[in-house]
Amino acid sequence: xxxxxxxxxxxxxxxxxxxxxxxxxxxxxxxxxxxxxxxxxxxxxxxxxxxxxxxxxxxxxxxxxxxxxxxxxxxxxxxxxxxxxxxxxxxxxxxxxxxxxxxxxxxxxxxxxxxxxxxxxxxxxxxxxxxxxxxxxxxxxxxxxxxxxxxxxxxxxxxxxxxxxxxxxxxxxxxxxxxxxxxxxxx
Amino acid sequence: xxxxxxxxxxxxxxxxxxxxxxxxxxxxxxxxxxxxxxxxxxxxxxxxxxxxxxxxxxxxxxxxxxxxxxxxxxxxxxxxxxxxxxxxxxxxxxxxxxxxxxxxxxxxxxxxxxxxxxxxxxxxxxxxxxxxxxxxxxxxxxxxxxxxxxxxxxxxxxxxxxxxxxxxxxxxxxxxxxxxxxxxxxxxxxxxxxxxxxxxxxxxxxxxxxxxxxxxxxxxxxxxxxxxxxxxxxxxxxxxxxxxxxxxxxxxxxxxxxxxxxxxxxxxxxxxxxxxxxxxxxxxxxxxxxxxxxxxxxxxxxxxxxxxxxxxxxxxxxxxxxxxxxxxxxxxxxxxxxxxxxxxxxxxxxxxxxxxxxxxxxxxxxxxxxxxxxxxx
Numbered sequence: 096x097x098x099x100x101x102x103x104x105x106x107x108x109x110x111x112x113x114x115x116x117x118x119x120x121x122x123x124x125x126x127x128x129x130x131x132x133x134x135x136x137x138x139x140x141x142x143x144x145x146x147x148x149x150x151x152x153x154x155x156x157x158x159x160x161x162x163x164x165x166x167x168x169x170x171x172x173x174x175x176x177x178x179x180x181x182x183x184x185x186x187x188x189x190x191x192x193x194x195x196x197x198x199x200x201x202x203x204x205x206x207x208x209x210x211x212x213x214x215x216x217x218x219x220x221x222x223x224x225x226x227x228x229x230x231x232x233x234x235x236x237x238x239x240x241x242x243x244x245x246x247x248x249x250x251x252x253x254x255x256x257x258x259x260x261x262x263x264x265x266x267x268x269x270x271x272x273x274x275x276x277x278x279x280x281x282x
Numbered sequence: 283x284x285x286x287x288x289x290x291x292x293x294x295x296x297x298x299x300x301x302x303x304x305x306x307x308x309x310x311x312x313x314x315x316x317x318x319x320x321x322x323x324x325x326x327x328x329x330x331x332x333x334x335x336x337x338x339x340x341x342x343x344x345x346x347x348x349x350x351x352x353x354x355x356x357x358x359x360x361x362x363x364x365x366x367x368x369x370x371x372x373x374x375x376x377x378x379x380x381x382x383x384x385x386x387x388x389x390x391x392x393x394x395x396x397x398x399x400x401x402x403x404x405x406x407x408x409x410x411x412x413x414x415x416x417x418x419x420x421x422x423x424x425x426x427x428x429x430x431x432x433x434x435x436x437x438x439x440x441x442x443x444x445x446x447x448x449x450x451x452x453x454x455x456x457x458x459x460x461x462x463x464x465x466x467x468x469x470x471x472x473x474x475x476x477x478x479x480x481x482x483x484x485x486x487x488x489x490x491x492x493x494x495x496x497x498x499x500x501x502x503x504x505x506x507x508x509x510x511x512x513x514x515x516x517x518x519x520x521x522x523x524x525x526x527x528x529x530x531x532x533x534x535x536x537x538x539x540x541x542x543x544x545x546x547x548x549x550x551x552x553x554x555x556x557x558x559x560x561x562x563x564x565x566x567x568x569x570x571x572x573x574x575x576x577x578x579x580x581x582x583x584x585x586x587x588x589x590x591x592x593x594x595x596x597x598x599x600x601x602x603x604x605x606x607x608x609x610x611x612x613x614x615x616x617x618x619x620x621x622x623x624x625x626x627x628x629x630x631x632x633x634x635x636x637x638x639x640x641x642x643x644x645x646x647x648x649x650x651x652x653x654x655x656x657x658x659x
Contacts, residue, residue, distance in 0.1 A: 185508040192500060209322035219497050220370055220417075228322050240324075245526030246519045250324045254518040255510050271510055279507075 108210035108229050109203040111236045115148040116198050123193045138187055150237035151179040153230060157239060158252040162260060170265065177272040178252075184279030198225075210236065327521050331445045338448035342513050345453055349495075349502055357496035369496055371415040376490040377427070378407045378414025382469040387430035391438045396428040403427060429527065433462030437528035446517055454520035589644050589655050 119141055122128060128137040155175040156163045163171065199222070201213040208231045215222040228240040240249040259268050319325040332338065361369065381404035388397040403419035411418045419425040436458050437443070444457025455463065467473045472490075476483020509515035635643070644657040 181508075181510075185504070188507070189504050204321075206321040211322060219366065221497075230322075240322075244523055246522045247324050250522060251515055251518050252510075254330075255514045258511060258514045275510060 107203065108205065108227075108236055109200055109212050111148070111229070112212045112214070112227050112238070113200055115144050118144050119190065120193065120198075123191070141187065141190060142183055145183065148238055150230065150232075150239050151175055151182075153237065153239040154178065154182075154249055157249045158256055160253055160257070162256070162265070166265065170269075173269060174272070177269065177276060180276045181272055181279065184276060208232070324522075325525060327525055330517060330521060331443075332517065333445055334447065338446065338517075339513055341448045341450045342516065344450050345448070346506075346512075348451070353492060353495050354499065356492045357499060360492055361496040361499070364496075366497070369493055372489075372493045373497060374407070374411075374417045375414045376493070377417075378404065378411070379471045381407075383432075383466045384428060384430050386469060387432055387435045387466075388428055390432075390435045391430065393428070393430070396430070399425050400428055431459075431462055432465040433459030433524070434528050436462055437524070443521070443524070446521075448513075448517075454516055456520075456524075459524065589640075589647050589657050 122137060122140050122144075127133070128140070152171075152175050155171070155178050158178065159166070159174065166174065197217040199215045199217060201215060203210055203212040210229045210231070212227040212229065214225050214227070216225050217223075223244055224242075226242040227238050228242065229236045230239050231237075240247055242248070256268060259271065263271075381400055385397055385400045385404065388394075388400055402423070403417075403425050406419040406423065406425070407414045407417055420427075433455075441458050443459070447455045447457065447460055449455050449460065452463065472483050472486040475486055505515070505519075506512045640657055644655055647655040
């Protein structure tokens with residue numbers, strides 16, 4: 096593959112991630128958004144940042160793998176939207192328990208249109224490696240997978256979806272995702 | 283300074299134990315280079331073998347209940363009375379007791395340097411670190427633990443994972459790692475405590491577990507919450523994590539992600555490898571400048587002209603420069619070469635070019651904004 100020339104204005108992958116992490120941490124620490132009354136507002140602000148940084152369609156394609164191309168565009172959109180909500184609902188509670196953990200960015204690597212940003216989440220003096228995988232399309236970076244302690248999120252969901260699709264049809268999977276979203280919103 | 287201390291410590295430990303006589307390289311083996319996935323892609327682990335799934339699911343639920351009904355309430359009660367810095371000391375204490383397992387398995391895999399690090403950690407933390415209650419090896423000497431166990435050692439030598447197992451109390455495992463677990467027990471202090479008093483052995487294991495849970499309450503809940511089928515999610519997470527641990531890709535071994543060559547040579551690398559060499563550069567950073575001179579000289583053995591455009595740049599700068607040049611003129615053969623501590627960027631003048639032609643090339647490159655470019659042969 097021919098290396099793609101980088102534009103001078105383009106953010107480096109590590110800057111792109113760090114910026115998002117810093118913005119989210121500052122929202123979580125902002126007294127303005129503290130308290131139960133501001134919970135929805137705070138969540139919406141965090142989601143807005145996450146949506147700028149993640150490519151949920153690419154993640155959906157990768158988690159459905161061979162099942163993706165068998166679906167029509169409406170089903171693909173439906174799936175992408177549900178999967179995005181499942182991820183947002185489950186990880187927002189994790190993010191909200193933030194209590195001064197440090198995020199250390201170690202390095203990033205670029206090959207062609209892909210990049211990996213290596214970071215450590217430091218909690219109780221223990222480092223948890225968190226790696227972001229990014230893809231550049233049209234001059235913009237977007238995360239398509241996150242790897243925590245060697246476990247790829249996309250791979251983990253792919254295995255689960257494949258296991259469900261062995262027993263149920265695609266609509267069955269959508270129903271299960273819908274249930275998950277409803278349950279997540281209730282929390 | 284830190285580096286020197288670290289090196290000295292490792293050296294000291296090798297010498298005192300006479301390990302240098304064993305010769306690590308003789309044992310080294312297990313190349314993973316062939317089946318590395320492409321950059322940014324996941325390794326295909328293949329289909330899982332889980333013939334015992336019904337039984338495994340029973341044990342999965344057992345462990346799940348164990349966590350919610352026993353471990354978590356115990357850990358919460360315990361953390362109510364014991365401050366977290368003390369619990370971190372307890373964690374470090376148990377971690378230190380695990381050092382013999384890590385030392386032996388590093389050695390079994392021929393990872394002599396890692397063995398030295400673990401040995402140094404064990405000696406430092408058991409003494410200055412007050413029987414392992416603190417971790418000065420990490421905080422003062424920058425020595426990070428190198429997690430290895432017998433399951434990983436077996437995997438390193440090509441033993442497959444076998445069938446998936448969910449063990450009661452121990453959690454996810456597989457045939458290979460369960461064998462490893464039993465083997466490692468020979469080096470675990472709790473085994474010997476348990477021999478004279480089985481109650482004390484179990485108490486020790488449980489204490490370690492409760493303490494560990496008290497420092498990570500919420501992790502398992504979040505994991506379960508994120509999954510559609512927690513059993514399948516756990517099984518897959520275990521397989522992915524173990525596979526990467528065996529290939530040393532979880533912590534500290536990130537350079538393996540990028541297919542870095544096993545040896546520092548050849549230092550001539552293709553455009554595509556420009557980034558791949560970054561990890562290599564870091565590892566061989568200690569190479570002396572004199573060696574570089576020698577290496578530069580041998581670039582020109584084939585009498586080809588070479589225009590060096592940048593010296594001692596970072597991997598990222600190198601890639602940017604490369605892209606910049608390629609976007610200017612497609613026929614530039616832009617190469618990066620990695621000479622230990624620094625990276626050079628250059629353009630290879632086509633073979634058979636005369637000196638005059640090569641000089642014209644050099645002028646062109648200077649005119650393109652690389653004023654420092656110099657022709658070499």
